[in-house]
Amino acid sequence: GQNIDQPTEMTATEGAIVQINCTYQTSGFNGLFWYQQHAGEAPTFLSYNVLDGLEEKGRFSSFLSRSKGYSYLLLKELQMKDSASYLCAVRDSNYQLIWGAGTKLIIKP
């Protein structure tokens, strides 16, 4: 079967750095996505990786290793507004998105 694993919940301190991991087992691979979802709101797109390596976008970076079936989302200089759920999703060989259950990130002052 297809599976995406990510931690259920993480806690970090304002101003610090946090890394959210995602491992996947899918039938084929056509890219990996990270989304942010605040409580009661729509998921919003953060990043897309299709080749190995690091993609940097401001305070957020996303890394992919296809051989290891592994990705992480790195958030720097954490702000209170970064408290949200972070969803990892992989596009399989049929171009269907397979989703993880999300990681709830709690930021403390």
Next chain:
Amino acid sequence: ETGVTQTPRHLVMGMTNKKSLKCEQHLGHNAMYWYKQSAKKPLELMFVYNFKEQTENNSVPSRFSPECPNSSHLFLHLHTLQPEDSALYLCASSQDPGTGGTEAFFGQGTRLTVV
């Protein structure tokens, strides 16, 4: 403004009621999706429409009936639902996923409670 609008935002319905969820996208996309989001579970893909044609139906019970009259509008008709159907229902749109296109854009969702 996400470009994808869903109504209503909240809905409470009895198990014998019939209601419809509406989704409209203003992004010029040609693929639209219905997802179910339950607490602490992955997003569940329910239906996919590509160029107004249904291309996916992931074993969804017949009490959920989708309708896509054009590439900008998507409906989810609900009837005789069960309490376990209570969840957040999200609509999304994207460019044709078969071309490896873009990310999906989501609406705010409809929080459905079945009593």
